[in-house]
Amino acid sequence: MLPRRRPRALGAALLLLLLLLLLGFFLFGGDPGCEGRERVGEPGGPGCLPCPLTPRIPSDGRLRGAAALDGDPLGGQGGHNRSDCGPQLPPKCELLHVAIVCAGHNSSREVITLVKSMLFYRKNPLHLHLVTDAVARNILETLFHTWMVPAVRVSFYDAEELKPQVSWIPNKHYSGLYGLMKLVLPGALPPDLARVIVLDTDVTFASDIAELWALFAHFSDKQVIGLVENQSDWYLGNLWKNHRPWPALGRGFNTGVILLQLDRLRRAGWEQMWRLTASRELLTLPATSLADQDIFNAVIKEHPGLVQPLPCIWNVQLSDHTLAERCYSEASDLKVIHWNSPKKLRVKNKHVEFFRNFYLTFMEYDGNLLRRELFGCPGQPLPGAEQRALAQLDEEDACFEFRQQQLTVHRVHITFLPHEPPPPRPHDVTLVTQLSMDRLQMLEALCRHWPGPMSLALYLTDAEAQQFLRFVEASPVLSARQDVAYHVVYREGPLYPINQLRNVALAQALTPYVFLSDVDFLPAYSLYDSLRASIEQLGLGSRRKAALVVPAFETLHYRFSFPTSKAELLALLDAGALHTFRYHEWPRGHAPTDYTRWREAEAPYRVQWAADYEPYVVVPRDCPRYDPRFVGFGWNKVAHIVELDAQEYELLVLPEAFTIHLPHAPSLDISRFRSSPTYRDCLQALKDEFHQDLSRHYGAAALKYLTALQQPGSPA
């Protein structure tokens, strides 16, 4: 019996064992999502919790990953049999933290492409931690404030305060001191912040950052830094003769994309750790070549247990000696592209066109479209006053477009290009104006005629802003000028928000006085100097509240020799080669300037306001703002002069000053004004509301403007 009994029990036991094994397989190896990868010989990939993330670093610290590019265990999602068993993404509304070091005008412009790509794919709320210098902070604060992207928080940290912590390290990298600041983030960021993704400004996302965040889940208790292998032989030290790189595990790691476990780093005494390593290496090495990256690698070489290698697709490096092709030609998917060559988009690479297209996609992407709410996530900001007003507008209202345009908050990127503020001079004047793409060709001439500071608002799409950038770079005249500030106001809506643009340019003027001009005018060569002289003589601003009138003329020829003196101007006027501005179409606009008197005048003379007067004036910077309700064509300058007069600015015509209007095709807006009765009706409505506000503000004093309005006359 017994012999007959045992086999049964044994059989049951064996079967049990088998089942337990099976069970184990399904529990720990059986995730179907990983089959694909297993078939192509990868033990696993990110996100498939049951499959271990490779390559693991053996206790001896020799990194199998060094051979990664060759064997492609770092290929991650790679392999020809795609499996999309992605990582366990963080919960729908979990807040993800991102840290970026950004300084100066150019980085502030470049980082926006990164931010756009990140926002395009993101589905989680984001908190951006920006370590910036004063310039970048000024630019980015304005930008994010006017961008109004839902579920995005931005905090700024002063790079100046961090400099002392890294300034002792000699660094040869083009990023300078800022290139070292990632080292001090654990100390600089809020102590309660446990995890952060750290990005270089020159990376572009091609997927949802939540997938990257999810890789934190794979960190062992010891691992504190997630990095992608460096995709060049730099750290192997064989790039050229006598090339002596800093120590690294195999190819080392690239720090363009870092997952930082801040809490653990702090506990592990990160600061002492890297300082110790850096100081020791600097005994034998003259300086860092790749800034923070050299030091991160040196530390990791000493403490291999700290690093969690990430799949190569999370930092596809397009450096000059890149081996990245081994990564992306295998992978079915790219997650992050890294332009880590000083040549940036001009880097030579047989696939560079492909990557450029990705970059251009987001560089030219209309950032307004990223104002997307996250459905079902709490704590979305309440709509602002404008948004509420916008929501209440009646789409059927004939003037809907006007109302909408007035309420639109435009994204503003101040000092889009490098700019040096003018030295403080008591009587200095900034030329203030605005333009769109079709007037770019005026800028060079304007620079020749106005040697002083300028503050220009440009109304552009994101794509046009890049054309503008190339235009300036291609122009010796423009790129030579550091005292011209370009402020990009991003296009939105059908009507040209002329007064909002003027106000942006005006707000950014840094001299005590401003010359409020239009871009189709070229001032007399001497105007900049003569204005400063007049301001001093007349004691404008301090002793008297006045607006200096610069008489306006026009030529009807594209090419003509610009008069170098009042005498020459008068000669051309008599010859019929020049006219007083809008003499044919709209004399009322400038009649009060009294050109006949100006011919003879040798001293400034005072003139009285009259209906529809719209001279070009020089005023103190703190002058009243333009009324933003006037969008498109009509009455936008007239209203401002009314405001000046109501605030009792004297109108003083300057005897030697003049500015000349060049011919151009009628703008789209003026064409619409002429062709559309509705357009004219809406403008009339705006004028009426303007006068109501005026009376409300100035009471009886405003009566004269209303009565003046009764006289016949169409808007200028």
Place this chain on the structure above:
Amino acid sequence: MLPRRRPRALGAALLLLLLLLLLGFFLFGGDPGCEGRERVGEPGGPGCLPCPLTPRIPSDGRLRGAAALDGDPLGGQGGHNRSDCGPQLPPKCELLHVAIVCAGHNSSREVITLVKSMLFYRKNPLHLHLVTDAVARNILETLFHTWMVPAVRVSFYDAEELKPQVSWIPNKHYSGLYGLMKLVLPGALPPDLARVIVLDTDVTFASDIAELWALFAHFSDKQVIGLVENQSDWYLGNLWKNHRPWPALGRGFNTGVILLQLDRLRRAGWEQMWRLTASRELLTLPATSLADQDIFNAVIKEHPGLVQPLPCIWNVQLSDHTLAERCYSEASDLKVIHWNSPKKLRVKNKHVEFFRNFYLTFMEYDGNLLRRELFGCPGQPLPGAEQRALAQLDEEDACFEFRQQQLTVHRVHITFLPHEPPPPRPHDVTLVTQLSMDRLQMLEALCRHWPGPMSLALYLTDAEAQQFLRFVEASPVLSARQDVAYHVVYREGPLYPINQLRNVALAQALTPYVFLSDVDFLPAYSLYDSLRASIEQLGLGSRRKAALVVPAFETLHYRFSFPTSKAELLALLDAGALHTFRYHEWPRGHAPTDYTRWREAEAPYRVQWAADYEPYVVVPRDCPRYDPRFVGFGWNKVAHIVELDAQEYELLVLPEAFTIHLPHAPSLDISRFRSSPTYRDCLQALKDEFHQDLSRHYGAAALKYLTALQQPGSPA
């Protein structure tokens, strides 16, 4: 013994059972990717192979999915705990098939936004099967031919041929007969095509179409059609009183996105199946209200086993009565948006802004950026001649920009707006010209001055093309004209490809004669009529090979009263209000027209070619093309006139004809020409090459052009 033995065996057996259950759980319910979903009460979702896709339809055919939107089993990826255990994606380079029915100008324009969104996220080669009418085929063939997107094949199927198969079905839906054609796809598409994704033109992708394709894997052997539940109560028949919808399972299904198992459908006798059902229903119902969708639903109601329900996120329907919010507010991710309201983007919906942004993203997306190769996929097309030449260009060459611009193949969208070809008339003339955004305001005036057909090439970005569309829609003058054909040439490169644009407009002119004009010119009101008269009198084309010269003048005032006769014109000329064109800057360009003779002329007179002559001419449609090497400013028209003269066209000046140039600011290109010596050098190089080709072509006869060139003179 026995009693003691049984419990053991029993225990083993019980344990076994338990383990089998556990095993079963991990096999069919235990995929970690599904936990999230299970926690929010969903039995599962797509892609997690082990979890069954819900809702399954019970054998009784009652669809639990009818309650889906309420209970959200169709929520798919939904739930607050996001799991991204997506479907097993198809192999990296697997070819995916997509079928779309598209007819007419507007659908041909709208479908491109769908295609762009699909191409943006796709990572697989695609084969598009387009069922089109003649108009759509003409447009889309040109577009895809010039778009040159790697790894995209396009096949066309003639909708006319399919009409008889559906024309017997009365249909009230706005899509008309075309709305029914999805029913006949199994027969119309190649018999060896086993699977296809069928899309409406009004859907937008927000993810990789491969994820949708992957859902085929979930079809049971019986299932042949994958559909998303209809996200409105339409088929419940409770929307309004006496609303009698076609029969459907619960809420029924929406056919904007369909997965078709073609092979099985053919085997199952699909054609008989749907015809039978449709005929029977039409005994009691007057017509289909929602075209093919009514019939698909009626068939499914009869054969519930045929349908594989898909997660709601694969067809988020923004119809007027949409319940879609129940889907997208739960889901962490949207895959496909469907604008299935006749109001399209104007549909009222509290989140419509969000969805519009998605749509606008791709509507305004620069399609050139989609010319992205798929790494590691075989059978990519070899680069064309232009691409090879482009690759060989030297980026350091001073004229690189010129060379590059000449070789650029621009995406061309012919007849961007609805257009009616003019009736064939033997002496009819089409005005041919080109423009970019900054000249839009000329179009209305042009329409007033030229009552005949026009073929206009517009050089625009994708975003500008949409502004242009709105501009035309807002203009009564323009939207009234069906005989103006607008051909969009998409911008690429820094220089204005003026002659390539002219050639596009010229190639699309449908009358026997063309008036080759520039957009800043307004022709005499009488010109269209007088030209046709002259052509008839002179027997142009048939009897003689001639180019009729239309004398050109210019005004320097924005606003002036256009002369209604030659007499008036001469008066204005004498008054100095008008000038002969470029009289001040560049008389050589039109001197040979001999304005003095023209004053007196009462009959056409012949003139001789001279260097730099560039009159505006009327020629037969088959005239020589413009030389595309001339990009930007300079010599582009001059070269064409040389070509005409070399081919022995008589130059006949018309006595009554005239055209007048309006003032505008100098173009960016003319400014660059004036300011940049390199620009002038490059133009000179082009001219030299042009003359070399000329001699090669015409031998000694071309000598006169070379010698003429020796005379001083700068390009016009």
